[in-house]
Amino acid sequence: MCGITAISTKKEALPFLLQGLEKLEYRGYDSAGVTILSQNQLKTIKTKGRLKDLKEALSHQVLKGQVGIGHTRWATHGIPSNLNSHPHTNEDETISIVHNGIIENYRELKNFLLEKGYHFHSETDSEVVVHLLDYYYKGDILKALQIVLTKLVGSYALCVVTTNHPDEVVITKKDSPIVIGKSDSGTYGASDIPALLEYTKEVYFLNDHDIAVLHPDHVDFYDCDLKPIEKELVNIPYDHEAAQKDGYDTFMLKEIHEQPHVIKETLRGRISQDQVVLDELAEIDFSPFNKAYFVACGTAYHACLSGANIFERMTKIPVICQVASEFRYNDPAIDEHTLCLFVSQSGETADTLAALRLAKKQQATTIAVANVLGSTISREADYTIYTCAGPEIAVASTKAYTTQLVVLMLLGMYAAQRLDKKVDLYHDLIQNLMKLPELVENVLQDEPLFAIYAEYLKEAHDAYFIGRSLDYASVLEGALKLKEVSYVHADAYIAGELKHGPIALIEKGSVLFAVASQPHIAAKTISNIQETIARGANVILFTLKGMEINNAAETYILPDIHPLLQSIIVAIPLQLIAYYTACLKGCDVDKPRNLAKSVTVE
Numbered sequence: 001m002c003g004i005t006a007i008s009t010k011k012e013a014l015p016f017l018l019q020g021l022e023k024l025e026y027r028g029y030d031s032a033g034v035t036i037l038s039q040n041q042l043k044t045i046k047t048k049g050r051l052k053d054l055k056e057a058l059s060h061q062v063l064k065g066q067v068g069i070g071h072t073r074w075a076t077h078g079i080p081s082n083l084n085s086h087p088h089t090n091e092d093e094t095i096s097i098v099h100n101g102i103i104e105n106y107r108e109l110k111n112f113l114l115e116k117g118y119h120f121h122s123e124t125d126s127e128v129v130v131h132l133l134d135y136y137y138k139g140d141i142l143k144a145l146q147i148v149l150t151k152l153v154g155s156y157a158l159c160v161v162t163t164n165h166p167d168e169v170v171i172t173k174k175d176s177p178i179v180i181g182k183s184d185s186g187t188y189g190a191s192d193i194p195a196l197l198e199y200t201k202e203v204y205f206l207n208d209h210d211i212a213v214l215h216p217d218h219v220d221f222y223d224c225d226l227k228p229i230e231k232e233l234v235n236i237p238y239d240h241e242a243a244q245k246d247g248y249d250t251f252m253l254k255e256i257h258e259q260p261h262v263i264k265e266t267l268r269g270r271i272s273q274d275q276v277v278l279d280e281l282a283e284i285d286f287s288p289f290n291k292a293y294f295v296a297c298g299t300a301y302h303a304c305l306s307g308a309n310i311f312e313r314m315t316k317i318p319v320i321c322q323v324a325s326e327f328r329y330n331d332p333a334i335d336e337h338t339l340c341l342f343v344s345q346s347g348e349t350a351d352t353l354a355a356l357r358l359a360k361k362q363q364a365t366t367i368a369v370a371n372v373l374g375s376t377i378s379r380e381a382d383y384t385i386y387t388c389a390g391p392e393i394a395v396a397s398t399k400a401y402t403t404q405l406v407v408l409m410l411l412g413m414y415a416a417q418r419l420d421k422k423v424d425l426y427h428d429l430i431q432n433l434m435k436l437p438e439l440v441e442n443v444l445q446d447e448p449l450f451a452i453y454a455e456y457l458k459e460a461h462d463a464y465f466i467g468r469s470l471d472y473a474s475v476l477e478g479a480l481k482l483k484e485v486s487y488v489h490a491d492a493y494i495a496g497e498l499k500h501g502p503i504a505l506i507e508k509g510s511v512l513f514a515v516a517s518q519p520h521i522a523a524k525t526i527s528n529i530q531e532t533i534a535r536g537a538n539v540i541l542f543t544l545k546g547m548e549i550n551n552a553a554e555t556y557i558l559p560d561i562h563p564l565l566q567s568i569i570v571a572i573p574l575q576l577i578a579y580y581t582a583c584l585k586g587c588d589v590d591k592p593r594n595l596a597k598s599v600t601v602e
């Protein structure tokens with residue numbers, strides 16, 4: 001997704017814009033650009049390619065000025081090219097904009113502007129915005145923006161600079177993220193907090209349709225009627241170091257190793273004397289719920305699959321787990337007796353956000369499980385439980401996933417407690433939860449083994465993953481991790497389904513990862529594994545002590561922990577196998593091709 005930076009300062013604008021865009025690289029991009037307001041002129045430099053290409057282009061220019069906007073573009077309308085890059089500028093170069101999101105009615109707006117004599121230089125949807133601003137500008141940029149916003153259908157985070165208001169950057173949003181920062185040296189806008197941290201930890205959050213005007217020493221806020229509004233300045237508890245690699249080669253590896261710590265943080269204060277404490281949900285009455293939906297995308301959806309299994313077992317409330325992009329179009333059966341849970345690391349995923357809004361509209365009680373403080377999903381849900389994973393920079397989600405699993409475990413237990421179900425059985429589970437960080441650390445010590453397991457995939461084009469029950473959710477996530485970072489085609493199957501079709505794929509040398517961590521069905525998975533070994537598969541087995549088989553290529557014995565917590569343990573080797581396979585194949589681990597960290601368009 002696109003990344004945006006903006007600044008009004010008494011110092012130079014460019015260094016902030018560029019470092020911010022670097023911090024936003026994880027969002028994925030194919031071109032980059034900046035506009036600086038310099039001596040009452042807008043100077044725009046933009047180029048297809050990476051930030052190093054932009055810096056190269058900038059090295060031939062003197063771009064000095066105190067106000068500016070920057071952008072990394074992830075193409076949606078129009079190929080990656082110099083012309084399609086942002087910022088976009090009006091004909092007489094008095095207004096420049098950057099945009100993240102999609103203007104759905106841009107064709108109609110473009111036709112209107114063409115009829116008025118405007119010329120377009122790009123194929124983007126975004127360019128209509130700058131020409132509309134030009135068209136409606138009658139001496140007051142806020143009034144022009146107010147009119148333009150009434151014309152736009154779609155999503156946007158927008159930043160505008162104009163020579164007519166030389167100290168200011170005007171910023172607004174709808175369904176796309178942007179956060180505002182303030183320090184003694186200036187005021188800032190950015191798509192995400194890591195872009196601000198080197199300059200400030202003091203931020204304001206915008207709601208949809210709010211307008212912020214950056215000045216060098218303060219920010220003015222307005223609602224959509226241009227009435228001034230007050231915003232609270234929030235201190236962000238992350239430090240800049242937390243957003244750096246900390247000596248690891250990649251963010252993904254660093255984030256994998258952070259899991260013992262962030263699991264501990266996520267548990268902190270949430271367990272007391274054999275009880276789960278989730279004060280965030282204290283006001284919910286769980287008794288009227290006759291069903292629940294757990295909704296998310298990608299890795300967060302896999303966390304939902306595990307969480308739903310646990311929630312249903314514990315509360316006996318039936319749970320339907322759905323991918324957000326399906327849920328929103330499936331006309332789900334929701335009413336005031338439905339609990340809807342939305343899981344999202346970024347808290348900005350467009351499909352998950354739309355699903356949340358649908359559920360709210362239909363009177364469901366909504367809970368968000370989010371990682372990013374103040375993100376849209378976390379603000380719009382009725383209740384929010386935060387994972388405490390800290391900033392996750394690598395595109396492949398690792399620590400966000402395991403902390404989501406921890407929160408969903410706590411949620412199942414908490415809801416059961418509130419419904420007076422099986423609470424007496426929790427002593428063991430709670431003791432095991434407290435041991436989790438240490439056990440995850442122990443599994444991380446076996447990293448060299450997982451690097452060896454990755455060697456099986458060095459020449460492979462395909463990999464198979466099998467498991468049952470909670471292990472099925474784990475192998476789905478293992479397969480997703482492998483394919484997204486190493487580009488090895490990977491599929492996950494319910495072990496019991498193998499003989500209904502997929503086993504036809506197995507031949508001599510096939511690589512198959514099997515997880516058999518659930519005591520009540522591990523033996524059945526082992527039988528399915530034998531069927532694949534008989535057909536020549538090299539099986540890498542993750543199982544419990546006593547369930548080993550002598551004809552697996554490799555066997556990893558999982559630590560002794562409550563079965564409901566094994567998904568968190570198993571995640572670690574599967575993440576590291578994906579990581580080392582990607583390294584063997586020379587892939588860009590942190591920024592896999594075609595992927596974006598935060599998917600803020602449908």
Ligand code: M6R
Pocket residue numbers: 297298299300301343344345346347348349352395396397398484595597598599
């Ligand atoms: O920010 P979210 O958790 O809502 O993101 C959902 C997915 O886009 C995300 O988990 C994606 O699948 C990751 N690349 C997986 O590693």
